[in-house]
Amino acid sequence: MIGLRTEGLSLGYDGSAVIDGLDLDVRAGELLVVAGASGCGKSTLLRALAGLLPSRAGTIRADGAPVHGPSPDRALMFQDDALLPWRTARRNVELPLAIRGVPRAQRRTRADEWLARVGLTGHEHRLPGQLSGGMRQRVQLARTLAGQPRAVFMDEPFGALDAQTRAAMQRLLIGVLSATPATVVFVTHDVDEALLLGDRVAVLTPGGIQELLDVPYPRDPAARDAVEVAAARTRILAALEAQPCRSRP
Ligand SMILES: Nc1ncnc2c1ncn2[C@@H]1O[C@H](COP(=O)(O)OP(=O)(O)O)[C@@H](O)[C@H]1O
Ligand SMILES: [Mg+2]
Incomplete structure (x- = not known):
């Protein structure tokens, strides 16, 4: 597993900035969920972390070493059939x-x-x-x-699946990851998925990370304190609504 850090990271396409001055730490071995509405730059961030998109400013470091390109140590999984x-x-x-x-x-x-x-x-x-x-x-x-891979970036990997298949995949992922020492950044716009899978949840908005909260609850939904989870859910929803993203086609 590998720790990742962005410092003052700015990303974009042509003239327009998508992410501007992002400071984010991904701890070695954690599953960090990046939640955010469509168009907030979640996929853009993952591509940059994977080394597939150069930054316009700032740095990405993997265990302290600057990321300049793709590596088999950092794997990307997509929603679409890849x-x-x-x-x-x-x-x-x-x-x-x-x-x-x-x-x-x-x-x-x-x-x-x-x-x-x-x-x-x-x-x-x-x-x-x-x-x-x-x-x-x-x-x-x-x-x-x-x-x-020592780091895995998952871009809404279950987003296209029906609810039942998605729940089965979430359980499968929890089981498989417990035997896989990788750092995971998991992107979703689904708050319940974020709370189920994440060790931490970062809410990405145009102004940067709007909220970063620990999710120290067991991954078994039956073993969770419903009141605590509901409070975390409310905080994430509030952050999502504070600065909604719009896609710039
Ligand atoms: N290849 C691209 N060229 C130009 N603009 C892009 C490209 N990919 C994404 N964008 C724009 O960047 C912004 C963020 O997109 P994206 O990272 O896909 O957001 P998300 O994954 O959160 O939905 C959007 O405004 C989108 O239109
Ligand atoms: Mg996306």
């Missing part, structure tokens, strides 16, 4: 292992282990087009984690 449609589930999961130079036989074993962890044993030979949306996101989760 699987290669012509590769089987197994061959998709093998990709980050190939990038890391893992020999073919080992790649296959490790890919199948990951597919088992996400409940897809027996589906190794299927193409993405032969899988449901939830199953495709399981493959993507396996692919994201198979390369043993």
